[in-house]
Amino acid sequence: MAEDLIVTRMLVIPASELRERFSRSSGPGGQHVNTSDSRVELSFDLANSPSVPDRLRTRMLGRLATRLVDGVLTIAASEQRAQLQNRAAARERLASLLRDAAAAPPPVRRATKPSRGANERRISAKKRRAVTKRNRRADPGD
Structure with a gap:
């Protein structure tokens, strides 16, 4: 694969830049778990990969900084009983992480002023609320 x-x-x-390690998985599977290496650890050296362009590499390293160990991103998958399914799950998870990290930053928000109508609605709502609260007060003359 x-x-x-x-x-x-x-x-x-x-595929030559991906490293897979297999080990025994915990979880469901009964005695099968004790005999098969179905857990998959998929590693990718993001910091030294020649296939990632420099402009993307900088963005990705910044966004994935908390998940990297010496520039290497490692994903573990052990949800399934079968090694093949865990390999597919790990590859999909790695692709999703890298896709999110490589995404362009959102456009910068330009500050705008509220419209005159919005300001008037806000002020009139405040006044209505003030009247409601004033009507709740006990009269000091009673």
């Missing part, structure tokens, strides 16, 4: 990981149309990670 050594196939390239397609993150976006412009970013494809060759």
Whole structure:
């Protein structure tokens, strides 16, 4: 299953840059768990990858900084009983993480002033609320 990981149309990670490690998984599976290495750890060296453009690499390293260890991103998958399904889950999770990290930043919000009508509605709502509260007060003359 050594196939390239397609993150976006412009970013494809060759299978040769991905490292897979297998180990025994905890969780469901009964005695099967004790004999099969179905847990998958998928690692990708983001900091030194030649397939990631420099402008994207900087953005991705910044966004994934808390998940990286020496520039390497590692994903573990052990939800399924079968190793093949865990490999697919790990690859999909890695692609999703990299896709989110590579996404363009949202446009900068330009500050705007509230419209005159919005201001008038806000002021009239405040006045109505003040009248309601004033009517709740006990008269000091009683």
